[in-house]
Amino acid sequence: MTRLRLQHRLIAVCTMATCVATAVATGNNPASDDTAMLGFTSSDAAKQQSLEQRFDAQLDPADQRNWLKQMSSQPNQVGSPHDKANAEFMLAKFREWGWDAHIETFSVLYPTPKKVALELLGPRPFTAALKEPTIPGDATSSIHDGALPPYNVYGADGDVTAKLVYANNGMPDDYKDLARRGIDVRGKIVLTRYGGGWRGLKPKLAQQHGAIGCLIYSDPHEDGYAKGDVYPKGGWRPADGVQRGSVADMQVYPGDPLTPGIGSVPGAKRLAIKDATSLLKIPVLPISYADATPLLQALAGPVAPANWRGSLPLTYHVGPSTAKVHLTVQSDWGQKPVYDVIAKLKGSTEPDQWIVRGNHHDGWVFGAWDPLAGNVALMAEAKAIGALVKQGWRPQRTLVYASWDGEEPGLLGSTEWAETHAKELQAKAVMYVNSDTNGRGFLAAGGSHSLQHLVNQVADGVTDPETHVSVRERLRAHMLIAGNDEDAKPEAKDVAKIAAQGGDVPLSALGSGSDFSAFLEHLGIASLDLGFSDEDDDEGIYHSQYDSFDHYVRFGDPTFEYGIALSKVVGHIVLRSADANVLPMRFGDFSSTLDRYVDELHKLVDKTRKATDEQHKLLDGHAFTLDADPTRPIAPPERDSDVPAIDLAPLDQAAKQLTQSAQAFETAYSKRAATGFNLPAKQGLELNAQMGRMEQALTNSDGLPTRPWFKHMVYAPGMLTGYGVKTLPGVREALEARRWDEANHYTVITAKVIDHYRQQLDQLTVLLDTKS
Template sequence: MRHHLPKILLFSGTVFCALNPAFSQSILGFDAAGTQKEVALETKFDQQLKAENLRAHMKRMSAHPHHVGSPFGKEVAEYALGLFKSYGFDARIDISYVLFPTPKTRIVELVEPTRFKASLVEPGLKEDATSGQTKEQLPTYHAFSADGDVTAELVFVNYGIPEDYEALEKMGIDVKGKIVLAKYGNSWRGIKPKVAAENGAIGCIIYSDPKEDGFFQGDVYPKGAYKNENGAQRGSVLDMPLYPGDPLTPGYGATKDAKRLDHKDAPTIMKIPVLPISYGDALPLLKALGGEVAPASWRGALPITYHVGPGPAKVHLKLEFNWDVQPAYNVIATLQGSEYPDEWVIRGNHHDGWVYGANDPLSGAVAVLEEARALGELMKSGWKPKRTIVYALWDAEEPGLLGSTEWVEERQKELEDKAVAYLNSDSNGRGFLYAGGSHTLEKFLNQVARDVTDPQRNVSVADRLRAKVLVDGSPKAKQEARSRSDLRIGALGSGSDYTPFIQHLGIASMNLGFGGEDGGGEYHSIYDSYDHYTRFKDTDFSYGIALAEVMGRCVLRLADATVLPFEFQNFANTVQQYATEIKQSVETLRMQADDHNKLLAENRFQLAADPKEPFTQPEPKSTVPYLNFAPLDNALATLEKSANDYARASNGAEKLSTGDLKKLNEILYKSERYLTHPEGLPRRDWFRHQIYAPGFYTGYGVKTLPMIREAIEQSNWTEAEAGIMRVSETLTNFAGQVDKAVSLMK
């Protein structure tokens, strides 16, 4: 489901320390003897991995469309189930029953000033063996759009995000009663119709402009990797910042007999009709627009002058859907722990695709299968994990994280008690390691990255990424790459199956993969195929093996560590940075308001106005109050002391008695739970984590310290003060758990 990889790399800002792979170095959670034993085990694990297995699995699993509810989707789940069983896992399929709408009517036509009917078709290509299976393919559409039949003037709204509507307002353009045309990019797709509806639009059309996703980037498919004029991006527009998962069963599992909302009453289903189109279909619509010339930053790469409208272009948009409940097949495979069977290390990736899904998600799923096979081979040689290992291949991720969310909601209490960590991947490509996750695992992940060799450069994947940061990073990132031994991983918002684990239950989570050298425009189209992937992505599957090596180490170390490898100094430092950013944002807002009002008082806006145009005096801006950050500062100081105390006390913790080790590890893996709040975030109580959350208007994109940050962005100062108090209490309670661990070690 996630965005194109280069955007994730940019967003997460992920970098790692520059440490040479030196297996003589210690490993978090192991003493010296344990480290040697672990290194030997990981070497044996690596020796089992075979790229030809990943290739064979991808070809088999991408042979037909495998969206949720499709015959081949079930066959893919059963194929994976058989593999897990053959590897020695106790495997099963857990079924949820989720709403999955599919289209029965799709019409986009220009009715004025000329006539044009969009084809809404991605044609098969002779160079792409599977692309011609038209009867099995889902057509281009947005799942969870509203039904609708509307005709109205068209308005071009750039990316269709809140600041674009602010710009339109300054132009004197109102979209009320209009159909809007937005470009993909700069936010998750579901935000675009949501904001359009909030501004009074009655329909929304989204297209991929070739400037970001097409011929401007390189040769188009099949000659090159990039989106051709007929390609279109399917996807969900479920309002996931409210809650992900089945929209009819909010907060509880979608079992066969679960009580369900009527789909017309479900709050996360979009309120207006919305449809994706290709840039070939978008061109006649854009050509027909009049009105102001679009601002320079709004213009794309099509051979036209971009106008905003409204009109004279008038568009008819008609959409009807089948609102069916479908079974989602989650494949769950378990290796029972020999010492701590009730402590679970969970590793997941989804298996459903919008069509063939070779890149998204199978490039990650085939690495999961090969990891599991390698663990099975270790089992045959006599190894047994200390903790239980759970491998999961989720269904129905693409429509809105349905499979994983319903599985988590149905097993909430058991997971709160037993889940040590959740390790996620999605699609995987070629290039640089990227990562986001809980910062209590940041040092752990730095050590893993230190010990895996990049297949192209023959240096550690950490060293390769650090070199890139030193060349291409921001000044701050470059400085930290030189001075900080552990460089930062990104914070998690949403967009893949880690979301219910970390955001709802407070289970420490990671999301990993490779990319940055594998551009393309196949995302969520029929061209996300085996042929496309093996020509333009990870062509020899060497980075699929690298992903398995990274994730395999994560699984093995978490499963076998004497002391779980959580660490708190990096977390404390990261949250301190978030707090500093928020304080600076308040100061910036205050200065902007003061400067604006000073100019207003001096009547200098009139001097700057065009004398030929009518002048409207700007409104004064509200004064930004002084927020009391003292409780947050005190909580951060407490957290820093607790983190430092833990770092000192944990040296030699492996020597604790068996009983105390069990108590210590339970404190450690449950510590992330204390970063949640039972009331959740304002207006969206499903999201409980108080340090990370997807933004209300960013969709996938993370907001850190979200209650405080979003209140400030909305000038809701009362809520910002309440957020400061809540986050301060949360961090103090979390520090209290760290102190419990310190006391146990003393």
């Protein structure tokens, strides 16, 4: 898995609401500007800058290169000997650098394939290779012992034979298009291509529509020769490359499928496999475009719509096929250990406030880019911080550095650790900072909007290795260019407008796809997700055998300068958060963002009502029937339900009151900052403790509808987007699914959550206003 780099959660394609929020954020924050270091007095800010310079001096790209080569030298998936060896290697390094470190082990359900097979029957039989051959110049591509074959973890076992239907990306609208063409997938095997939505939704929706199996292939249109030269000449996916990945229903809950909501520790009550709602009921298999080509050629039926066609040299049909396909998946459904490496440096004055930093270390095969490029940046930070400690510095707050295991199958290591330590984390953790992959190019940053200004200040102080301006200003230029392209999407145009105004660039909202999920969306801990990308050519080898050291040093970050840049950005955020007089959070940024999210809901209601009225007019006028080609029949779409009155007034009022409270807080903050945060020690501790718990006020104990594990009422992965975020999800997803009563119900629930957040903010203002 990875951060949403492949769909992806890049800053430059954040939602309009998030981006527009930045334009007004500074108006709600009179106390803060770009020149004053957030959370520090002027004298302490100078000391902090000196500390960060000493931190930077410890960073060496040779370290990251050497660690990456060693850690990606053997298959590195969950349960492999090298995965354990890597954990033990990091444990020794953390201890060498002066950290109090240990390995925390969890036992999780992790099925591995015993047999996978795929064949096309009939007059032109074909047997799929289902393997990735050795590539000249890639030393590890010849290592097959200990490597798992291409498969999708948490798909069901099965031995099925049926005709094939092509369903494009396998998303809801694709099934509507099939139905309009009179094509039923019940009792069929569905062939989908990667893209358009998260992989786990493809077999889930196929299953819901009655299919008995699902295949997912990588079309060269997305990440093969249509993008550039394929590996080894270029970085893109070769014909036999396969994207592995999890298909667990992580939108319901991530982590061990048998222990939802609790840690997978000895004695934990586990579900029976048949009762685990995050597991699929049909077999699913990923395949290469070399293996997919004969299957696509076997399809009959209508020619696929234009936007369903990839880049293979054939005519795309939707099916069904004339010949049947035989698919076999058999797995060992046993338990495997995951090894989380946990390292701590106890804080000197506020030890019960934790800054938690994480990246995972398990890969699908070798995992040089995903995830080890990010993991070695984390290690470099830990080494540099250890050197600072040996020089006499000590963080005021406790630092917790974690290298997670089992992220790829379903955020296993981070989720089980967070669930096991939930009470302690909610009492102590004030921030979680995540990374995953790392490449070359532009900073991607997403997270809690109370941390937006902190990220901007840090990014403005880190130099981009290629252009020698700050990484923030390079990102701003990237936004301007992308938004002014004639083919730019509206979201990119909106980003460009904000970027042109100067000031902060926006954080994107977080959905899922990496280890921040348990911290942000389950426990309500303010979180960030950071990395560099968009100039490297790594997407083509995503989750394949070719995600190797040799590929990364040619097409990823050859000089490891962006590994150093990531260590600087994250390291400075960690150091500032550890030592700030007042936690570096700015709640007016969240308030401004919320205003735009609420405005977006109003626009969604209006757009939906207008589109519904237009559809009804077209149906009543028989326009679809008259427009259709009689020789290529296509039925009209199903009639959408009428849009009733939607009452968003409770959210409007809650957002308005929060704006007022945010302004009052910032005024009080400004006064305190001007006097050097001269709070009595007890009062200062209480202020920071309450600030650290603010994000928890945005959660609801009952969680989201049908998925109570997700408790955050502002950020969540969409049920039909996978990794992609849905903001104000209880209301937004109900509107999009036309569940009108549910939308009105969650408007009230979400408004109450926002009111609780406002009340907590008002308490912070009282603490700041109280005379010393």
